[in-house]
Amino acid sequence: MRINKKSLFYILLPLLAACNKDPYMPNGPATQIELSSNSTTYGNNNDADQKLSTIRYMTYNIHAANPPSQPDSTDIKAIAKVITDANPDIVFLQEVDKNTGRNKYSGDQAAAIAGLTKMNYSFFSSISYLRGLYGVAILSKYPLKSIRKYYLPKEQPDHEQRVLGLAVVDLPGVDSLVAAVTHLQHNSATSRVAQINEINSVMAGIKQPVLIGGDMNANPSATDFITAFDAGFTRTCTSGCSNTYSAQSPNTLIDYLAFRPATAFTVNSHNVINETYASDHLPVISELKINR
Known part of the structure; x- marks a missing residue:
């Protein structure tokens, strides 16, 4: 009997939920269930561990791991x-290649970075590119469960497909949260607003705390976008925030970290890391106090 991806997800869901507090994800099917190109190697069997009091998370557009100074x-x-030195618990990556053959590298970038940082990972493809895939990824010190991907709306058929990747993070001590990564449309303000509104709609069905990060391609002066973003999330920095693009100047x-609900966390710190070699974006990291 042939089982499709959607059916397989619902067969596996009770097994995923049994390992920790019930991972609650939105009602109804995701646009696509991503069951490949992910790993859960680190942090397993952590229910007896002490719960975290703080959590560190990062967003980083890695420019397909191509240093701008090295074409x-x-x-x-x-x-x-960069990731290891910053020591985050969760990382959101954008512009990630898998088997594209671009820049003389044909491997799975999310898997390679996860191996070097000793983190679990899930890759969420958005488009096919150069006989491979291109998209976003989540890295985590703790197991990633209930992995789901949503396609976001496009204003024009020729616009690049954008996605929202979600995963339940199995935190120490019978605890969990939802991690969300995205990379929004670069050349359409109306698409970005439609995409963040769609993300807000998905999030409305999630009862657990959510951490989100990504390259939103909108600066703080984009009033319509920021109004929609702030309707769904609390940004880790709202005034006097450092620029993130380009890394060299x-x-x-345009790169943000945020969370929901507002009462779930308190921002301990927010920093833009001054790393100018590895990518054309600067990484952003925040530490949050977990309010219990």
């Missing part, structure tokens, strides 16, 4: 070092 090359180790802020 037609990749430096996976440089990306991994930062003149705009």
